[in-house]
Amino acid sequence: MSLDKAGGRFCSGKRTSLPAQRPFPVIQKVVASMAHLQEEKLRLQEELLALQDKLAARESEEIAVSIQLRGQVENLKANLREQAQEIGRLRSELGGTDAEKHRDLLVAENERLRQEMKAREGELRELRRQQAACRDCTHLQENAGLQERLCQLQREAEEARAKLAELELEVQQKTNRLAEVELRLKDSLAERAQEEERLSRRLRDSQETIASLRAQPQQIKYIIKTVEVESAKAKQTLCESQSRNQYLQEQVGMQRQVLKEMEQQLQSSQKTAAQLRAQIAMYESELERAHGQMLEEMQVMEDEKNRAIEEAFSRAQVEMKAVHENLAGVRTNLLTLQPALRTLTHDYNSLKRQVRDFPLLLQETLRSARAEIGQAIEEVNSTNRELLRKYRRELQLRKKCHNELVRLKGNIRVFGRVRPITKEDGEGPEAVSAVTFDADDDAVLHLLHKGKQVSFELDKVFPPQASQEEVFQEVQALVTSCIDGYNVCIFAYGQTGAGKTYTMEGTSTNPGINQRALQLLFSEVRSKAADWDYAISVSVAEIYNEALRDLLGKEPQEKLEIKLCPDGSGQLYVPGLTEFSVQSVEDINKVFEFGHVNRVTECTNLNEHSSRSHALLIVTVRGLDRSTGLRTTGKLNLVDLAGSERVGRSGAEGSRLREAQYINRSLSALGDVIYALRSRQGHVPFRNSKLTYLLQDSLSGDSKTLMMVQVSPAEKNSSETLCSLKFAERVRSVELGPVSRKAELVSWPSQEQLEGDLPGSSSRGHASPSPGLPSGRSTSIRRKLQTSA
Numbered sequence: 001m002s003l004d005k006a007g008g009r010f011c012s013g014k015r016t017s018l019p020a021q022r023p024f025p026v027i028q029k030v031v032a033s034m035a036h037l038q039e040e041k042l043r044l045q046e047e048l049l050a051l052q053d054k055l056a057a058r059e060s061e062e063i064a065v066s067i068q069l070r071g072q073v074e075n076l077k078a079n080l081r082e083q084a085q086e087i088g089r090l091r092s093e094l095g096g097t098d099a100e101k102h103r104d105l106l107v108a109e110n111e112r113l114r115q116e117m118k119a120r121e122g123e124l125r126e127l128r129r130q131q132a133a134c135r136d137c138t139h140l141q142e143n144a145g146l147q148e149r150l151c152q153l154q155r156e157a158e159e160a161r162a163k164l165a166e167l168e169l170e171v172q173q174k175t176n177r178l179a180e181v182e183l184r185l186k187d188s189l190a191e192r193a194q195e196e197e198r199l200s201r202r203l204r205d206s207q208e209t210i211a212s213l214r215a216q217p218q219q220i221k222y223i224i225k226t227v228e229v230e231s232a233k234a235k236q237t238l239c240e241s242q243s244r245n246q247y248l249q250e251q252v253g254m255q256r257q258v259l260k261e262m263e264q265q266l267q268s269s270q271k272t273a274a275q276l277r278a279q280i281a282m283y284e285s286e287l288e289r290a291h292g293q294m295l296e297e298m299q300v301m302e303d304e305k306n307r308a309i310e311e312a313f314s315r316a317q318v319e320m321k322a323v324h325e326n327l328a329g330v331r332t333n334l335l336t337l338q339p340a341l342r343t344l345t346h347d348y349n350s351l352k353r354q355v356r357d358f359p360l361l362l363q364e365t366l367r368s369a370r371a372e373i374g375q376a377i378e379e380v381n382s383t384n385r386e387l388l389r390k391y392r393r394e395l396q397l398r399k400k401c402h403n404e405l406v407r408l409k410g411n412i413r414v415f416g417r418v419r420p421i422t423k424e425d426g427e428g429p430e431a432v433s434a435v436t437f438d439a440d441d442d443a444v445l446h447l448l449h450k451g452k453q454v455s456f457e458l459d460k461v462f463p464p465q466a467s468q469e470e471v472f473q474e475v476q477a478l479v480t481s482c483i484d485g486y487n488v489c490i491f492a493y494g495q496t497g498a499g500k501t502y503t504m505e506g507t508s509t510n511p512g513i514n515q516r517a518l519q520l521l522f523s524e525v526r527s528k529a530a531d532w533d534y535a536i537s538v539s540v541a542e543i544y545n546e547a548l549r550d551l552l553g554k555e556p557q558e559k560l561e562i563k564l565c566p567d568g569s570g571q572l573y574v575p576g577l578t579e580f581s582v583q584s585v586e587d588i589n590k591v592f593e594f595g596h597v598n599r600v601t602e603c604t605n606l607n608e609h610s611s612r613s614h615a616l617l618i619v620t621v622r623g624l625d626r627s628t629g630l631r632t633t634g635k636l637n638l639v640d641l642a643g644s645e646r647v648g649r650s651g652a653e654g655s656r657l658r659e660a661q662y663i664n665r666s667l668s669a670l671g672d673v674i675y676a677l678r679s680r681q682g683h684v685p686f687r688n689s690k691l692t693y694l695l696q697d698s699l700s701g702d703s704k705t706l707m708m709v710q711v712s713p714a715e716k717n718s719s720e721t722l723c724s725l726k727f728a729e730r731v732r733s734v735e736l737g738p739v740s741r742k743a744e745l746v747s748w749p750s751q752e753q754l755e756g757d758l759p760g761s762s763s764r765g766h767a768s769p770s771p772g773l774p775s776g777r778s779t780s781i782r783r784k785l786q787t788s789a
C-alpha cells in the first residue's frame with residue numbers, strides 16, 4: 001500500500017513537472033495497476049466485513065436457540081426426576097412387578113440417553129467454537145445448511161422426548177390407578193375377615209346359647225324358638241356376608257383382569273419406548289454423520305480459504321514485484337528522459353517565442369503578399385484590358401474583312417431552284433422538262449423556250465434532284481451571320497406552283513429553310529453559350545394587297561402600320577406586331593402552327609390566298625457577350641413571296657385584278673430596291689411597297705440578301721420560267737457596277753417588261769433599257785473579281 005501510495009505520489013509529481021500532452025506510458029500503466037490493486041483490496045475488505053456481520057448475526061441467533069433448547073432440556077430433566085421419584089415411591093408401596101422392572105430399565109435407559117445428550121451438547125458447543133474459528137470461510141452457506149439440518153434433528157429429538165414423557169405420564173397414571181385398586185382390595189379383604197370373625201363369634205355365641213337352652217327344656221323351647229329366630233337372622237346375615245364375599249371375590253377377579261390389561265399396556269409401552277430408543281439411536285447416528293460431514297466440509301473450506309489466501313498473497317507479491325520492477329524501470333526511464341525533457345522544454349520555449357512572434361510575421365507576410373497580389377491583379381487587369389482592346393479590334397477587323405468578303409461576293413446573291421416534274425404538269429410532251437443544266441458549271445441553266453435555248457447564269461443553280469438539306473447547306477452561312485448581328489433576307493421568288501413554299505417551309509418530314517434555319521440558330525447559340533447570352537424571338541406576318549397583318553396576334557385581320565422609331569435612330573418598327581420568344585424546335589413548331597391556323601381562318605381558299613400574299617417569318621437574334629458587354633441584334637427575314645405570274649395581263653377584273661396589281665407593284669418595288677442598293681444609288685425607294693418598307697433595315701447597309709428563284713421545268717410554264725430567270729439574272733447582274741450614276745437613271749423593269757424583254761421574242765410592251773450587263777460579261781467580271789481577290 002505504501003508502495004502504491006508512493007507510486008501515486010510519484011506519478012502526480014511527474015504530471016506537474018511534464019507538459020500534459022507528453023505522458024509516460026509506463027508510469028501510467030504502473031499507476032493504473034496500483035490503483036486497481038488498491039480497489040481490489042478495498043472490495044475484499046468490504047466483503048469480509050459483510051461476511052463477519054452475517055456470521056455474528058447467525059451466531060447470536062444460534063445462541064438464543066441453544067439457550068431455549070437448554071431450558072427445555074432442563075425442564076425435561078426435572079420432569080424425569082419427579083417421575084423417577086414417583087415411581088420409586090410407588091414401587092415401595094406396591095412391591096416389584098414385571099412392569100416395574102421394565103419401567104426401571106426404561107428409567108435407566110433414559111438416564112443413559114440423557115448422559116449421551118449431554119455429551120452431544122458438549123460436542124455441539126465444540127463445533128460452534130470451531131465454526132467461530134472459521135469465520136473467514138467462504139462456504140458459510142453450506143455451514144448454515146448443516147446447522148439447519150442439526151436444528152431439525154434436535155427438533156425431532158425433542159419431539160421424541162416429549163412423546164417419551166407422555167408415555168411415562170401414562171405409565172404413572174396407570175400405576176396410580178393400580179395402587180388405588182390394590183388398596184381398595186386390601187380394605188375389602190380386611191372388612192371381610194372382620195365380618196367373618198364377627199359372624200363366627202356370633203355363631204359360637206349362638207351355639208353356646210343353644211347348648212344352655214337345651215339344658216332348661218321350657219326355657220329351652222322358648223330359647224330354641226328364640227335361637228331359631230335368632231339363628232334365621234344370623235343365617236340371613238351369613239348369606240349376606242357370603243354374597244358380599246362373592247362379590248368381593250368377583251371384584252378381586254376383575255381387578256386382577258385390570259391388572260393384567262395394565263401389564264399388557266405396560267408391555268406395549270415398553271415396546272414403543274424401545275422403538276423410540278431405536279429412533280433416537282438413528283437420529284444420533286445421523287447427527288454424528290452430519291457432524292462428521294460438517295467437520296470435513298469445514299476442514300475443506302479451511303483448506304480452500306488458506307489456499308486462496310496464499311494464492312492472493314503470492315499474486316499480490318508477484319504483482320508488487322512487477323510494480324516495483326516497473327517503478328524501477330520508470331525511474332531509469334525518467335532519468336534518461338530528463339535530458340530529452342530539457343531539450344523539449346528548450347524547443348517548447350523557442351516555439352513559444354516563435355508563436356508569439358508569429359502574428360507580427362504573419363501580418364508582415366500578409367502585407368507583402370497583399371501588395372504582390374494587388375500588383376499581380378493590376379498586371380493581369382492591364383493585360384486583360386489590352387487583350388480586350390485587341391479582341392475588339394480583331395472583332396472589328398473580322399467584321400470588316402467579312403463585309404469586304406461579302407462585298408466581293410456580292411451582298412445580294414441569287415440562287416435558282418428547279419423543282420421536279422410533278423403530276424400536275426400533265427403527261428406527254430407537255431411534261432417534258434424545258435430546263436437543262438451545265439454539267440461543268442453549277443451556276444448555269446438552259447431554258448428551251450419556243451424552240452430557242454436561252455442560258456442564264458446565277459450564283460448557284462439547284463437541279464430538281466437537289467435535296468432540302470443541300471439547299472440549306474448553301475444558305476446556312478447567311479443564317480449564322482445573323483448571330484453575329486447581321487440582317488439577312490431570304491426571298492423565295494417564282495410563279496405559283498414553282499416550289500417557293502416547298503423551299504421555305506417544306507413538309508413535316510422534310511422541312512425547308514425556315515425550320516432548318518431556326519434549328520441551326522439554336523445549335524449555334526448553344527455552342528456559344530459559354531461566352532454569350534442569346535434570346536431568339538419570332539414574328540409571323542403576311543402582306544396581302546399592301547396590308548400588313550400579324551399572324552401571331554390576337555386579331556390577325558387587323559392592319560398594322562410601319563412606323564419610325566420615336567428615338568430618332570431612323571429605325572423602323574411595327575407597333576402591335578407579336579414577337580414570340582422561342583427556345584426549342586417545339587416552340588417553333590407551335591408558333592408555325594399558330595400562324596398557319598390564323599392564316600387559314602382568315603381566308604376561304606388557302607392555296608389561292610397564299611399564292612397572292614407575301615408570307616414573312618421574322619427571326620430576331622439578340623446577343624450579349626458576357627466578357628465584353630458587347631450587344632448584337634441580327635434579323636433573319638424569311639419571305640415566301642406571292643406568285644410572280646402575270647395575271648393582270650390576261651384581262652382579269654375586280655379583286656383579281658387588284659391583287660395582281662398589288663403583287664406586280666410590290667415585286668417591282670422589291671426589284672427596284674435591290675437594284676438601287678446594288679448599284680449604290682443615293683436614293684433607295686423602300687417606301688414604294690409595304691414589303692420593302694418593312695424590310696428596309698434588313699436590305700440596306702451591310703445586310704445580306706438571298707433571292708431563291710423557283711422555276712418549274714414544265715414546257716407549258718416556260719414563259720413564266722423565262723420571266724423569273726430574267727428577274728433573277730437582272731438582280732444578280734446589278735453588281736459592283738462602276739456606272740452607279742448611270743444606274744441611278746434607270747429603273748427596274750416591271751413584270752410586264754420582263755416578259756417583253758425576252759431574247760428573241762417578238763417585242764411586246766416596252767423594250768427594257770437593260771441596265772444589266774449581258775450574262776457573259778457579268779460572268780467575266782465575277783471571275784475577274786474572284787481571281788483578284
Ligand code: ADP
Pocket residue numbers: 418419420422464494495496497498499500501502503611710
Ligand atoms: P409555290 O409555293 O411556289 O406555289 P409549292 O411549294 O406549293 O409552290 O409547290 C408546288 C408543288 O410542287 C407542291 O406539291 C410541292 O410539293 C412540289 N414541289 C415543289 N418543289 C419541289 C421539290 N424541290 N421537290 C419535290 N417537290 C416539289
Ligand code: MG
Pocket residue numbers: 497500501502610611640
Ligand atoms: Mg406557295
